[in-house]
Amino acid sequence: MKPITHQVPYHAQWESPELVPGILAGTALAVDDPLWALSGAADQEEYEYWSWRLCGVACLRMALDYWWGVSPPAVRLAEECLEAGAYVRHPDGRLDGLIHAPFAAYVERRWGLSAEAVSPLPTERIRAELADGRLVMLSVHPSIRTLDPDPPRPGGHLVLAVGATDGELLIHNPSGFPGGSQSFAPVPWAALPRYYADRGIVLGGPSGS
Template sequence: MFSPPGWPDFQLLSGARAFGAYTCDADGIHGMFYDPFASYAHQTHDLDATVHRELGMDELLELLAAGCMVVASVSKKIRRPQLTPPRRGGRLILATGLDDGHIVFRDPSGHTPDTTAAALPAEHFATFFAGRGISIDVSPTGPRRPPPHAAIRRVTS
């Protein structure tokens, strides 16, 4: 899960499960299912969440420039951006903004601090991006604002 400051992972996970965004069985946790997650974000946290089954890079950049965060489907190889991904999609990251042509994102499955909070040039990010996701309007002031990008390390390709 992607935890904004002050929102524990377990609280978000259990809340999202109640809406059907995740399912659990003996093999573990499965999901995230976009429509139930968008409903959860709206009904529980009063966030404007929109599911994008088709999301081009230009639209992704526009959403980020407008102050939205985007839960984006990317290749798991984004953790090792120097490698060419064999496919796009399969992992979710949270794109939090733009910084000088770079997409700033958080990857909760990152294996190092540099891959947990990172930035890639938009054209390189596109090689991992599956073209789908959920935009979340976080434009109101307050705790929903994305964190500053000062701790983000840019990854060069």
């Protein structure tokens, strides 16, 4: 196939992408992110709560930046998704989501992009959608950031597919590591099934492209 690379701006699910390794390792705290206020959170504790749950919102911010040139504050988008039923927050603080179908409906209604929740979503369709100018949010295991040879299960985290070659899928990973697995990170097609839960959300531009 002809190589495809969509020049999509990158956004992490934390406001300071360089802090991601430390936050994930527990050597840094999200509440200490100096850029936390850019998220739109009311305080650092609210930012910390949401930041671990913003992978899908980060993917949306990237798509909005790509097609509309805007990247609304992450926590504000998360609150809109909560109102739209794409998240369900329980009294004890547990959060269900991102729930694909109501999220796709929200994206179309609120942002004027085309959005389709697809399951199953085979790799051949991912290639085809990218070739047709669309972006694809994929449900993968978070260990895709290091290409862990033995993830415990597929799914649980959302990344944005932004390009492809014959041998590799290119992803923007909201919880990837700087300089390696954050933006345009290559994932061999042969390795993808270890992480990929065979479902996702296909996003298209304002014209449906």
